[in-house]
Amino acid sequence: DTEVTQTPxxxxxxxxxxxxxxxxxxxxxxxxxWYKQKAKKPPELMFVYSYEKLSINESVPSRxxxxxxxxxxxxxxxxxxxPEDSALYLCASSQGAGGPVEQFFGxxxxxxxx
Amino acid sequence: GESVGLHLxxxxxxxxxxxxxxxxxxxxxxxxxxxxxxESGKGPQFIIDIRSNMDxxxxxxxxxxxxxxxxxxxxxxxxxxxxxxxxYFCAEIANSGYSTLTFGKGTMLxxxx
Numbered sequence: 001d002t003e004v005t006q007t008p009x010x011x012x013x014x015x016x017x018x019x020x021x022x023x024x025x026x027x028x029x030x031x032x033x034w035y036k037q038k039a040k041k042p043p044e045l046m047f048v049y050s051y052e053k054l055s056i057n058e059s060v061p062s063r064x065x066x067x068x069x070x071x072x073x074x075x076x077x078x079x080x081x082x083p084e085d086s087a088l089y090l091c092a093s094s095q096g097a098g099g100p101v102e103q104f105f106g107x108x109x110x111x112x113x114x
Numbered sequence: 115g116e117s118v119g120l121h122l123x124x125x126x127x128x129x130x131x132x133x134x135x136x137x138x139x140x141x142x143x144x145x146x147x148x149x150x151x152x153e154s155g156k157g158p159q160f161i162i163d164i165r166s167n168m169d170x171x172x173x174x175x176x177x178x179x180x181x182x183x184x185x186x187x188x189x190x191x192x193x194x195x196x197x198x199x200x201x202y203f204c205a206e207i208a209n210s211g212y213s214t215l216t217f218g219k220g221t222m223l224x225x226x227x
Contacts, residue, residue: 004157040220042217045214090157101207102148102160103160105157107156
């Protein structure tokens, strides 16, 4: 299995809602990532988890809260988002420290904040 | 901060032509580069990579060239097909141990039949 899956594919939420994005991989990768991508722009790194521990937070607002319950799962909890947070949220994984650096990306969750 | 950039935002070619997508990078400490293809509504897909100790790497219909002297990276696609239409990003790996990618701006490749 060389696939990263993400659910849901699309999400529409209001500014007072709480929702979660989910990401899963079964490649045995130990590094997982969240990226945000606006239209016609490159992906921007948000968070990096290495061996289930948060290792990088790229100064992301606290209304985005990542969680890594186990080595295969990565969640992004959303609360009190702003319309400007509307974007494609991409999850990726790579083997981890010392292994190949190639990152495998999921299809993304298209988020719209009303 | 340092970033990876591209010269051309859109490249239009005819089916069967060879395509060349360029990328300039500024971080001389980067030692690994990747080209990704992103089709509409999908996540980036790995195409080919190259380490800084190489100047050329070939895959199936694709070739990546690295010129460290001028900090330039290119992706060549031979016999371009309509299915190659997508946005292409170059990305460099920061030497951080966590494989953090810095993406370039992207080039839209449009292939006409």
